[in-house]
Amino acid sequence: MASYATPEGVDIRGRYDEEFARVLTKEALQFVADLQREFRGRIKYALECRKEAQKRYNLGELPMFDPATKNIRDGDWVCAAVPPAVADRTVEITGPVERKMIINALNSGAKVFMADFEDALTPNWENLMRGQVNLRDAVNGSISYEDKVRKRMYKLNEKTAVLFVRPRGWHLPESHVFIDGEPATGCLVDFGLYFFHNQAKFRATQGAGFGPFFYLPKMEHSREAKIWNSVFERGEKVAGIEKGSIRGTVLIETLPAVFQMDEILYELRDHSVGLNCGRWDYIFSYVKTFQAHPDRLLPDRVLVGMGQHFMKSYSERLIYTCHHRGVHAMGGMAAQIPIRDDPAANEAALELVRKDKMREVRAGHDGTWAAHPGLIPAILQVFTSNMISKPNQINAVKREDGASINEEDLVQKPRGVRTLEGLRLNTRVGIQYLAAWLSGTGSVPLYNLMEDAATAEISRVQNWQWLKHGADLDGESVKVKVTLELFGRVVEEELVRIEKEVGPEKFKNGMYKEASKIFTRQCTAPVLDDFLTLDAYNHIVVHYPRSASRL
Numbered sequence: 001m002a003s004y005a006t007p008e009g010v011d012i013r014g015r016y017d018e019e020f021a022r023v024l025t026k027e028a029l030q031f032v033a034d035l036q037r038e039f040r041g042r043i044k045y046a047l048e049c050r051k052e053a054q055k056r057y058n059l060g061e062l063p064m065f066d067p068a069t070k071n072i073r074d075g076d077w078v079c080a081a082v083p084p085a086v087a088d089r090t091v092e093i094t095g096p097v098e099r100k101m102i103i104n105a106l107n108s109g110a111k112v113f114m115a116d117f118e119d120a121l122t123p124n125w126e127n128l129m130r131g132q133v134n135l136r137d138a139v140n141g142s143i144s145y146e147d148k149v150r151k152r153m154y155k156l157n158e159k160t161a162v163l164f165v166r167p168r169g170w171h172l173p174e175s176h177v178f179i180d181g182e183p184a185t186g187c188l189v190d191f192g193l194y195f196f197h198n199q200a201k202f203r204a205t206q207g208a209g210f211g212p213f214f215y216l217p218k219m220e221h222s223r224e225a226k227i228w229n230s231v232f233e234r235g236e237k238v239a240g241i242e243k244g245s246i247r248g249t250v251l252i253e254t255l256p257a258v259f260q261m262d263e264i265l266y267e268l269r270d271h272s273v274g275l276n277c278g279r280w281d282y283i284f285s286y287v288k289t290f291q292a293h294p295d296r297l298l299p300d301r302v303l304v305g306m307g308q309h310f311m312k313s314y315s316e317r318l319i320y321t322c323h324h325r326g327v328h329a330m331g332g333m334a335a336q337i338p339i340r341d342d343p344a345a346n347e348a349a350l351e352l353v354r355k356d357k358m359r360e361v362r363a364g365h366d367g368t369w370a371a372h373p374g375l376i377p378a379i380l381q382v383f384t385s386n387m388i389s390k391p392n393q394i395n396a397v398k399r400e401d402g403a404s405i406n407e408e409d410l411v412q413k414p415r416g417v418r419t420l421e422g423l424r425l426n427t428r429v430g431i432q433y434l435a436a437w438l439s440g441t442g443s444v445p446l447y448n449l450m451e452d453a454a455t456a457e458i459s460r461v462q463n464w465q466w467l468k469h470g471a472d473l474d475g476e477s478v479k480v481k482v483t484l485e486l487f488g489r490v491v492e493e494e495l496v497r498i499e500k501e502v503g504p505e506k507f508k509n510g511m512y513k514e515a516s517k518i519f520t521r522q523c524t525a526p527v528l529d530d531f532l533t534l535d536a537y538n539h540i541v542v543h544y545p546r547s548a549s550r551l
């Protein structure tokens with residue numbers, strides 16, 4: 001049986017495939033193994049620090065600005081100049097590293113495409129390795145895809161979006177790649193393979209001498225940004241390219257990170273191209289951080305938007321920080337997507353997206369995200385007609401008022417009602433998302449909204465929080481408390497509703513029952529699981545020669 005040629009200490013346990021073998025070369029694996037060996041100690045320490053910080057929040061502490069790094073916040077430094085290739089980031093489309101979607105996204109008219117190994121992707125072996133093959137072909141310009149059923153051929157246009165790649169967060173292991181007897185760190189595999197194969201071509205064709213470009217997710221502290229900075233420096237050294245060639249935009253999508261924005265930019269100051277408001281994970285992180293604070297229960301998920309004081313404060317402080325340091329302040333993702341079969345509903349969804357983007361551009365954001373190509377013309381229109389300067393507003397909108405946004409603003413309790421329908425919707429969405437994720441699809445349309453790992457996390461932790469603290473639900477004629485009994489009934493009833501909605505055939509062949517088990521266990525766990533996908537990951541690991549997964 002054919003197998004991968006691996007360097008000393010590296011063991012590939014995923015399926016062998018000739019195409020994958022062209023990515024998993026001995027030299028590329030050596031690069032990944034070197035990264036793993038050099039940084040594993042620091043990564044473990046950073047993850048331990050997250051746990052320690054959480055213990056303090058559980059004892060009642062609130063996240064805050066660190067007095068020890070006041071000099072960095074007060075300092076008069078700026079990040080390296082923005083590379084010309086990414087000066088204009090008015091609209092960025094995002095999507096999983098799936099072949100057809102990569103082509104569609106690069107051709108979409110967006111300025112940037114963020115190819116996602118993270119929130120939008122199930123990190124199973126096939127998706128990850130095909131994703132690497134697809135990105136290599138995309139950077140080469142040779143990517144194509146044939147839809148045989150629709151008799152349609154996909155290939156790249158003359159002009160395409162600039163590619164950014166988002167590797168997984170620090171917490172996710174890659175259990176198909178063992179290095180010195182331990183699973184590799186997922187993001188080092190994603191970064192390492194992509195960088196090794198594409199860095200030279202990318203700089204020559206897309207980055208005008210700079211790149212590759214990355215989005216860096218889910219960090220909680222500047223020490224994690226410092227590790228990424230060292231990883232970038234290591235990559236530059238191995239490739240023999242100038243320091244500052246590689247660039248990354250950090251997603252501010254955890255509550256602790258909002259108090260570290262200057263420090264994160266400072267650590268990455270030679271390699272930064274800004275920050276982005278990862279609003280969905282941010283909401284998830286608010287619940288996680290305050291998991292032991294019964295006075296900070298979230299209202300229904302649909303009510304936690306950018307209008308909540310803590311969310312508004314976060315985006316404005318981010319704009320102020322980025323512009324102060326000379327880099328882009330990127331907006332986030334509106335969850336609405338086009339609704340094909342209902343023009344009125346479609347227009348209403350588009351209007352919500354326009355409103356969200358209007359708020360962002362007026363606040364001073366330099367660009368924003370689109371979940372779907374159908375939204376790009378409207379978003380582009382809102383941004384280009386309302387920006388004070390082009391191609392970005394870095395120097396035009398300073399938001400000096402952002403300096404006075406304080407710790408209280410950033411953690412202010414969200415307002416709104418909690419309802420039984422909220423509990424039901426969380427459950428219905430959480431189970432359906434997880435069923436899709438287990439089957440290999442990491443972003444799905446549900447009830448006319450985009451759902452991915454970040455939005456599903458909100459459903460999970462909100463249910464957990466309401467159960468843990470016995471939240472009272474509003475709007476019922478008699479007082480209703482969220483209890484295990486009530487939740488058990490809701491899960492049963494929502495499963496029946498899901499079966500009705502998707503049909504018995506799809507329900508039987510899908511992973512709904514398995515998803516319901518995992519989701520229910522996580523919502524009722526005595527101690528909150530750190531991540532939905534960390535536990536669920538064990539269910540998608542398939543070692544070769546084939547061993548049974550846990551399902």
Ligand SMILES: CC(=O)SCCNC(=O)CCNC(=O)[C@H](O)C(C)(C)COP(=O)(O)OP(=O)(O)OC[C@H]1O[C@@H](n2cnc3c(N)ncnc32)[C@H](O)[C@@H]1OP(=O)(O)O
Pocket residue numbers: 093094095096100101102104105116119120280281333337338370371372373443444445449450451452454455
């Ligand atoms: C919280 C966060 O992290 S946000 C970032 C992570 N999340 C994402 O990136 C989500 C990206 N978006 C998507 O995955 C999809 O748009 C979904 C799942 C929400 C909706 O998908 P679908 O229902 O399949 O979309 P729909 O059927 O309308 O697609 C129409 C066409 O647009 C394409 N398309 C849809 N979304 C995208 C996208 N984001 N990028 C590229 N192409 C896309 C489809 O491939 C399809 O192409 P085709 O006509 O050539 O076949």
Ligand SMILES: O=CC(=O)O
Pocket residue numbers: 119251253277278279280281282332333454
């Ligand atoms: O990654 C983006 C988010 O909103 O989460």
Ligand SMILES: [Mg+2]
Pocket residue numbers: 119217251253278280281454
């Ligand atoms: Mg996210």
